[in-house]
Amino acid sequence: MEDGQDTAPPADRALPGRIDGRRLRSERTKQLIIEAYLDLLRERPEIPTAAQIAERAGYSVRSVFERFDDLLALSFAAADYAFAAGLAQATVRDLDGDRAARIRSQVETRAGICEQWLPLWRVLLHNQRESPLLTMRIDRMRDAVWARLMLMYRPELSTLAEPERTSLLITLEALTDFENWGRMRERHGLGVEAARDVWIRAIDRLLPPTP
Numbered sequence: 001m002e003d004g005q006d007t008a009p010p011a012d013r014a015l016p017g018r019i020d021g022r023r024l025r026s027e028r029t030k031q032l033i034i035e036a037y038l039d040l041l042r043e044r045p046e047i048p049t050a051a052q053i054a055e056r057a058g059y060s061v062r063s064v065f066e067r068f069d070d071l072l073a074l075s076f077a078a079a080d081y082a083f084a085a086g087l088a089q090a091t092v093r094d095l096d097g098d099r100a101a102r103i104r105s106q107v108e109t110r111a112g113i114c115e116q117w118l119p120l121w122r123v124l125l126h127n128q129r130e131s132p133l134l135t136m137r138i139d140r141m142r143d144a145v146w147a148r149l150m151l152m153y154r155p156e157l158s159t160l161a162e163p164e165r166t167s168l169l170i171t172l173e174a175l176t177d178f179e180n181w182g183r184m185r186e187r188h189g190l191g192v193e194a195a196r197d198v199w200i201r202a203i204d205r206l207l208p209p210t211p
């Protein structure tokens with residue numbers, strides 16, 4: 001054999017590709033388990049069992065726990081998935097629009113997120129004392145909402161001094177909270193459009209005149 005010649009058999013040289021393939025399949029399995037977990041939450045307001053998740057995902061219970069230490073770890077992964085998806089949903093639109101366009105854009109975006117992720121949000125709140133990491137995820141989601149409100153209503157907020165500006169932001173954050181959306185949809189039976197209209201009218205009344 002010549003010096004420096006690659007003498008590894010073909011099977012060994014292909015090993016990195018096989019490893020990458022297994023990793024991709026494992027990640028795909030994790031994704032399907034997370035999606036099954038979220039689908040079950042949306043169907044019933046109860047934390048699903050590992051057996052229910054496995055059946056919905058098309059895997060064994062063992063497969064679930066090979067990828068997640070427990071259901072709390074699965075909820076962490078679902079929270080991260082939801083946060084990334086929520087950021088993608090919250091693409092800034094109509095930032096330079098007039099007052100009405102900005103309010104409608106903000107409400108449509110926030111309502112869409114609340115409609116899709118309310119069941120998961122309730123699970124996260126229910127489990128938040130179980131781990132400081134979960135509390136950090138909840139805080140990160142709330143920080144994103146606060147930042148979005150500051151961005152979309154910057155012209156109106158700029159007319160206020162502290163602490164009026166902070167007080168208004170707290171009010172807007174509470175108004176557009178997940179549970180507020182759930183109350184309109186579930187307790188009061190409002191449709192999505194009607195619930196959005198409630199938020200639009202309330203926000204318009206709360207904001208100071210646009211400069």
